[in-house]
Amino acid sequence: MATITKRRWKTGKGEEREAWVLAYTDAAGKRHKEQHERKRDAEARRTEVTHQVVSGTYRAEASSTTVDDAVTDYIKLLTDRRDRGEHVTEHYLRTVEGQLRNYVAPTEEHRAKQPEKTRIIFDGGIGPVKLSQCTAKVVSDFRDRLRESKVGVVTTRRILGSLSRALQNAVSNDLMAINPAANIRVTGKRGEGAKKVVAPSKADLAAALAQAKGSLAIRMRLSASAGVRASELYALRWRHVAFNAGELTVDGRVDAYKNEDTTKSEAGVRHVPLSSAMLAELRKWKDAAKSSEADELVFPNSKGGFLDHKNILKREFRPLLAAAASKAKESGKKFKPFGWHSLRHFAISTWIEAGLQPKTIQTFAGHSTLALTMTRYGHLFASDSHRNVMDQISSSIFPAEPVDGAQMAHDTVEVL
Known part of the structure; x- marks a missing residue:
């Protein structure tokens, strides 16, 4: 039984105050009291508590825990x-x-x-x-x-x-019976939140690579050809590079705090083919490395540890883009700067341009679902002419040289 009573009192300054007190008994027989400023709040709470007690979902701690x-x-x-x-x-x-x-x-x-x-x-x-x-x-x-x-x-x-x-x-922890946020949906305007990417142009990438040297140039080429994320790139070890098989294995990443972990999802563990030119460059890089044991990092910092991405962007990549933009301006050309992650977008765009199947691209990119691949990159796939497709299909339905309908009827009468 839950009851609501009105309570009035005077403050120390003589002001009169009032509140609504809800009193109820839970399923264990324990008595509870709650005070509300407005009567409608007390009534709403009474309805809620009564339902919880009857259904067995009442939690006493919920009234004091925030x-x-x-x-x-x-x-x-x-x-x-x-x-x-x-x-x-x-x-x-x-x-x-x-x-x-x-x-x-x-x-x-x-x-x-x-x-x-x-x-x-x-x-x-x-x-x-x-x-x-x-x-x-x-x-x-x-x-x-x-x-x-x-x-x-x-x-x-x-x-x-x-x-x-x-x-x-x-x-x-038995502090509440149900999760009120479990089925809350978030919707936006049409197209809002869609992540359709734009990859750098081949000319802009070439202009940037022309200014890159040493380790930075190799890292950029590997990212732009194998589509590895920066976090995955820094976790690569020589055992991940299969020179004979001609592929790169991606199975880990390094976060912003230098902690090594598995890939973002199970699908992130993947094998990506590498071009002969990329393999040759990696072979040359390995031969020049201080240490090239299987568990050694492919791209270590000066102390043999993980590279710091923020430091890379600040000291290497952004100055590189600035130099490429300055060079282009001197030549009367345009240069559009891009982010490091755009190198991954570039790789995936070239796979699409080369005609690889969407499922293959999903696998090479390490996306958890094909839907994710198509949402982000679907606009880059070649669009067939629907009418041409229908014309090709119709060839199996209609004769190669359609006969005039009127002539066909006339010939039928002649035969009869």
């Missing part, structure tokens, strides 16, 4: 898993923590750790919300506030995904 608490517990869980080496990388941990602490349950402590130029200020979080009041409507409204704040479709989906996993952890 979303912020659930977020804190989940981040601690991920931290413990990282420390135990249970498939949680430093990069993943920091990414999830950023999503939860920047948007879901922002804290001044977390904001203070961010550089002022990139600091995210979002005041539409749901950290103070009690788990007992964290409904699908609350999560949906949170999603809408994200979108109203110009947070993109993809980023919003990732934030809600992290929230859903945090709340699912709360469910596992």
